[in-house]
Amino acid sequence: MSPDRGAAAAAILVRLRAAIALVVLAAAFSLLSPEFLTAGNLSILVKHVAINAILAIGMTFVILAGGIDLSVGSIAGLCGIAAGALLGRGLVLPPLGVVVYLHTWMVVAVALGVGMAVGAFNGVLVSRLGVAPFIATLGSLYVARGAAMLTSDGATFPNLAGSADLGNTGFTQLGTGSVLGLPLAVWVMAVLAAAAVFTAGYTPFGRQVYAVGGNERAALIAGVPVRRVKLLVYVISGFCSALVGLIIAAQLGAAHPATGQTFELNAIAAVVLGGTSLMGGRGTVGGTLVGAFVIGVLADGLVLLGVSEFWQMVVKGLVIVLAVILDRFQRRSS
Amino acid sequence: MTSGGAPVLEARRVVKTYAGTTALAGVDFYLESGRVHALIGENGAGKSTLLKILAGVEQPTAGALRLHGQDIRFASAAEAAARGIGMIHQELQLFPDLSVAENLFVGRELRTRWGTVAWQSEDEAARKALARLGHEGIPVSTRVGALALGQQQLVAIARELVHDVRVLLMDEPTSALTAAEVPVLFRVIRDLTGNGVSIVYVSHRLEELLAIADEVTVLRDGRVVGAAPVADVDVPWIVERMTGGGLSRRHAARPVDSGRAVLSVENLSLPARPGRTALDSLSFTVRAGEVVGFYGLMGAGRTELFESLLGLHADASGRITLDGEDVCRDAVSGRVRAGLLMVPEDRQASGLVQSLTVRDNVTLSTIGRLAPYGYLSPRAESRAAQPFIERLRVKAPSLEAPVTALSGGNQQKVVLARGVMSRPKVLLVDEPTRGVDVGARLEILESLQRLADEGLGVVFASSDLDEVLSAATRVVVMARGRIVSDMPASDATPDLLAAAASSAPVPNRGANGES
Numbered sequence: 001m002s003p004d005r006g007a008a009a010a011a012i013l014v015r016l017r018a019a020i021a022l023v024v025l026a027a028a029f030s031l032l033s034p035e036f037l038t039a040g041n042l043s044i045l046v047k048h049v050a051i052n053a054i055l056a057i058g059m060t061f062v063i064l065a066g067g068i069d070l071s072v073g074s075i076a077g078l079c080g081i082a083a084g085a086l087l088g089r090g091l092v093l094p095p096l097g098v099v100v101y102l103h104t105w106m107v108v109a110v111a112l113g114v115g116m117a118v119g120a121f122n123g124v125l126v127s128r129l130g131v132a133p134f135i136a137t138l139g140s141l142y143v144a145r146g147a148a149m150l151t152s153d154g155a156t157f158p159n160l161a162g163s164a165d166l167g168n169t170g171f172t173q174l175g176t177g178s179v180l181g182l183p184l185a186v187w188v189m190a191v192l193a194a195a196a197v198f199t200a201g202y203t204p205f206g207r208q209v210y211a212v213g214g215n216e217r218a219a220l221i222a223g224v225p226v227r228r229v230k231l232l233v234y235v236i237s238g239f240c241s242a243l244v245g246l247i248i249a250a251q252l253g254a255a256h257p258a259t260g261q262t263f264e265l266n267a268i269a270a271v272v273l274g275g276t277s278l279m280g281g282r283g284t285v286g287g288t289l290v291g292a293f294v295i296g297v298l299a300d301g302l303v304l305l306g307v308s309e310f311w312q313m314v315v316k317g318l319v320i321v322l323a324v325i326l327d328r329f330q331r332r333s334s
Numbered sequence: 335m336t337s338g339g340a341p342v343l344e345a346r347r348v349v350k351t352y353a354g355t356t357a358l359a360g361v362d363f364y365l366e367s368g369r370v371h372a373l374i375g376e377n378g379a380g381k382s383t384l385l386k387i388l389a390g391v392e393q394p395t396a397g398a399l400r401l402h403g404q405d406i407r408f409a410s411a412a413e414a415a416a417r418g419i420g421m422i423h424q425e426l427q428l429f430p431d432l433s434v435a436e437n438l439f440v441g442r443e444l445r446t447r448w449g450t451v452a453w454q455s456e457d458e459a460a461r462k463a464l465a466r467l468g469h470e471g472i473p474v475s476t477r478v479g480a481l482a483l484g485q486q487q488l489v490a491i492a493r494e495l496v497h498d499v500r501v502l503l504m505d506e507p508t509s510a511l512t513a514a515e516v517p518v519l520f521r522v523i524r525d526l527t528g529n530g531v532s533i534v535y536v537s538h539r540l541e542e543l544l545a546i547a548d549e550v551t552v553l554r555d556g557r558v559v560g561a562a563p564v565a566d567v568d569v570p571w572i573v574e575r576m577t578g579g580g581l582s583r584r585h586a587a588r589p590v591d592s593g594r595a596v597l598s599v600e601n602l603s604l605p606a607r608p609g610r611t612a613l614d615s616l617s618f619t620v621r622a623g624e625v626v627g628f629y630g631l632m633g634a635g636r637t638e639l640f641e642s643l644l645g646l647h648a649d650a651s652g653r654i655t656l657d658g659e660d661v662c663r664d665a666v667s668g669r670v671r672a673g674l675l676m677v678p679e680d681r682q683a684s685g686l687v688q689s690l691t692v693r694d695n696v697t698l699s700t701i702g703r704l705a706p707y708g709y710l711s712p713r714a715e716s717r718a719a720q721p722f723i724e725r726l727r728v729k730a731p732s733l734e735a736p737v738t739a740l741s742g743g744n745q746q747k748v749v750l751a752r753g754v755m756s757r758p759k760v761l762l763v764d765e766p767t768r769g770v771d772v773g774a775r776l777e778i779l780e781s782l783q784r785l786a787d788e789g790l791g792v793v794f795a796s797s798d799l800d801e802v803l804s805a806a807t808r809v810v811v812m813a814r815g816r817i818v819s820d821m822p823a824s825d826a827t828p829d830l831l832a833a834a835a836s837s838a839p840v841p842n843r844g845a846n847g848e849s
Contacts, residue, residue, distance in 0.1 A: 202709055202710050202711070202712075203705060203708055203709065203710055204701040204702045204704070204705050204708075204710055206710075207690075207694060207697075207698070207701050207710065208701065210687070210689065210690060210694070211687045211690060211694075211698055213689070214687035214688060214689035214690055215683075215684075215686065215687045215688060215689075217683060217684045218678075218683075218684050218685055218686055218687050219687060219698070220646070220666055220667075221644065221646070221666070221676055221678055221684055221685070222670070222687075222698040222699045222752060223666065223667045223669075223670025223671060223675075223698075223699045223756070224667060224698065225665070225667040226667075227665075277689075281687070281688075281689035281690075282689050
């Protein structure tokens with residue numbers, strides 16, 4: 001093999017490092033623990049991964065456009081509570097003295113709308129009022145969490161199964177149901193991932209996201225509707241967060257206002273592990289998915305091996321830092 | 335080695351390769367004490383690489399450097415700086431959020447005996463350095479980001495002046511300067527060489543090199559293809575060596591056509607802000623088929639005019655009509671869609687999206703139209719971009735190559751290709767050939783004419799008299815935010831334009847009233 005081909009092969013290995021790490025981790029854990037490759041474990045694994053991956057997909061768009069969204073965990077919590085309130089308590093309309101129970105699909109739609117509305121709020125702060133994304137979404141992190149607490153008075157809405165009389169059953173299917181042996185949450189992730197890969201790579205909007213993150217001023221001068229692009233990425237992230245809130249509430253059969261705390265950090269970690277630059281403009285949705293799986297497999301495998309939770313945190317942190325170092329290394333060599 | 339003083343800095347058989355490609359293939363170079371040695375070549379010839387090696391920014395793959403006759407290796411730019419070698423980069427490396435004085439002393443702050451920053455001494459030294467450059471008017475406490483590009487260039491030069499440089503490497507120091515500022519720089523250079531400082535001077539402006547340099551070395555494809563005292567050479571000699579024979583054609587201005595008005599501007603005004611020129615009630619019309627050259631000194635307001643036309647300044651007032659449509663209420667993206675495109679002056683900051691490929695940069699303004707059903711096919715996109723890459727003669731390894739892999743001239747063509755691809759009605763080009771080599775420069779200026787022939791209104795701003803006179807069909811001269819002269823290129827002479835540009839317009843007199 002000529003040195004050029006050797007260098008090219010090495011470059012490919014470096015580029016696929018996250019995927020390779022994933023394969024190596026999976027292989028190692030299957031050797032070390034007989035339980036790793038069992039259907040039961042894999043099902044739990046992908047369910048966990050799905051939650052983080054869905055958040056991370058939305059986060060990828062925000063980060064590609066040069067922003068960051070710290071509010072995703074809070075939005076998930078708020079949307080779960082919104083669904084919980086609508087299912088468990090109904091929509092109370094004081095002036096009319098009526099309580100309206102919405103159909104399950106309506107509940108889902110309202111919760112998704114809440115998530116997108118908070119995302120739009122972030123987007124307006126960033127794109128219209130020029131607030132730094134870190135600050136704007138840090139504010140929303142608190143506001144959305146507070147709103148969730150206020151809605152339920154800090155309590156949990158138990159039993160989201162609904163009742164046949166009110167015509168709002170079936171919500172928990174989202175958490176417990178499965179199609180072709182795969183949990184519904186995994187299907188949601190798969191469909192969302194496919195849509196995100198398409199959007200990022202094969203639509204004008206996707207290209208504009210990369211352009212805004214790569215050089216905002218150049219994008220503006222080239223005619224890219226920069227404000228709209230920035231607004232939309234936060235709406236996308238809000239939508240993804242709402243999905244996560246719904247899935248968790250459905251899985252538990254209950255909505256808790258503290259759901260999703262610190263999820264934003266896991267989502268950012270998955271994006272970064274997947275090779276997306278925090279400066280914006282570079283990265284892929286596929287990379288983010290791999291990143292989410294690396295985090296999920298690592299957590300799952302370490303639990304199976306009986307590694308203490310504290311060590312798990314140390315390992316996760318080191319893996320993230322290592323990934324970023326490799327990333328810098330690759331960028332310098334190319 | 336020729337006559338004159340002893341060589342201060344020498345490069346012997348210097349080779350530099352980057353991941354398989356050879357940037358320098360055994361270059362010999364010498365710099366004598368108190369002399370100006372010009373280094374010239376087209377983009378990609380290896381000038382920048384050689385400069386970076388001399389400045390310690392890069393280390394040679396093979397070969398040796400000698401400083402004052404002794405072999406030396408610089409591990410970093412800081413080591414070279416410690417030995418009195420300073421460099422002024424083409425893309426200014428300043429800190430926009432720090433003051434002028436802070437910029438001059440970044441990393442080498444003056445200290446009081448308590449170890450804190452000696453603000454007063456720094457300010458004083460900064461004022462002295464700027465005065466030496468003939469620009470004592472720039473306040474040293476101003477944020478550098480608030481200064482115009484030309485002033486920033488002066489700050490970059492001043493930064494080297496405040497430190498005791500013995501060898502100064504200047505990469506395109508006049509690219510952001512206007513004709514009036516170049517003599518100031520030359521005076522500074524002579525002053526420096528008189529004090530024993532030696533200068534390596536890189537520029538694309540040949541007349542300028544001949545005026546200031548003592549020696550010239552021509553590079554092509556990483557090799558020295560000519561080296562001689564400047565007294566023995568002329569422009570054709572240099573151009574022939576740079577291009578390897580194919581002599582450049584000079585572009586002839588065509589007479590003004592009377593096409594339909596594609597751009598009408600009425601009473602365009604922009605309030606003053608720090609670091610930007612106020613525009614005072616500008617009115618003019620651009621017709622299809624015209625190439626209008628906006629000439630003016632630094633701070634005349636040409637960039638502000640273009641930016642206001644595009645909608646980048648929300649506080650601009652006046653009426654802008656594009657092909658009969660009022661576009662004043664449209665945002666930037668709306669004006670672009672309506673057919674008003676700008677190719678900005680600062681390619682790196684405002685033109686290119688560095689993280690995207692050549693193709694993606696070219697299609698950026700047209701992207702919505704390439705996906706009628708929302709699906710952007712990479713194949714179709716490449717097919718759509720290819721003709722424009724070819725038309726502007728962009729030399730790129732492939733459409734999927736990162737745009738940063740191209741030379742400056744080709745990057746500029748990419749930004750132009752983007753503008754052209756969107757089928758604009760009016761193309762605004764700010765300093766079309768800044769930092770572009772001779773060959774690419776002619777191609778770019780010719781393409782402006784071709785576009786006008788196809789029915790566009792082309793408007794460009796330039797501080798280069800030659801460029802305005804050779805490429806424009808009509809010349810508008812601006813001074814201090816006003817239009818002071820508007821004439822067909824056939825009537826324009828260098829003297830006339832220079833005089834108009836340096837005239838201070840009388841307040842309240844509508845300079846464009848006669849049109």
